[in-house]
Amino acid sequence: MTTLDPRDGHVVLINTFTVKPGRADELVKLLANATDRGIRNLPGFVSANLHVSFDGSKVVNYAQWRSKEDFERMRSSDEFKKHTADVEALIEGFEPVLYELRYSHAVEREGAPA
């Protein structure tokens, strides 16, 4: 479970993958495994959240990192690089963009602490 709160000051990566036809589920599995088995242990990792578009053509990773430096260190890590070839086999392209969260408004969750 991931929390979005501008006060946390996290760096947000929104990476949009355009997937080859019918390969979205495989890509989610691959990225989830890469997170569970390694990426989550890298310094500054906060969260990874994988989404599939309703038409199946896109997968988005909404990922939070503690700082831009931590994010960049991850991108040059062996842990990241070893998945690159497997990911590229499933996609037509990807567009990673770094964001800052500025505003968040949510209805209260049932049963959530006030």
Place this chain on the structure above:
Amino acid sequence: MTTLDPRDGHVVLINTFTVKPGRADELVKLLANATDRGIRNLPGFVSANLHVSFDGSKVVNYAQWRSKEDFERMRSSDEFKKHTADVEALIEGFEPVLYELRYSHAVEREGAPA
């Protein structure tokens, strides 16, 4: 504060706006006001989360809705339509895509309930 949890079953809109040079802050203010003053009261609204890219060229709204039907009803509402012209004055284009959240992994928050 927004929570991302695949078990919630929310529909996720990731709307990427390409903004005119120097207009990102205005767009965030406009979209935040539109949310605070109206959109948040529409049926099925769960959350809106506004992001600005580090290079200032993109604004992303990561928004959660209870269902696809609620999202579509919002898109045809007067509340939504009345902001369209103001938004278009600040942007070069936008790409709204609907997603399903499939996977979420986060480190534990300090002081968060287990």
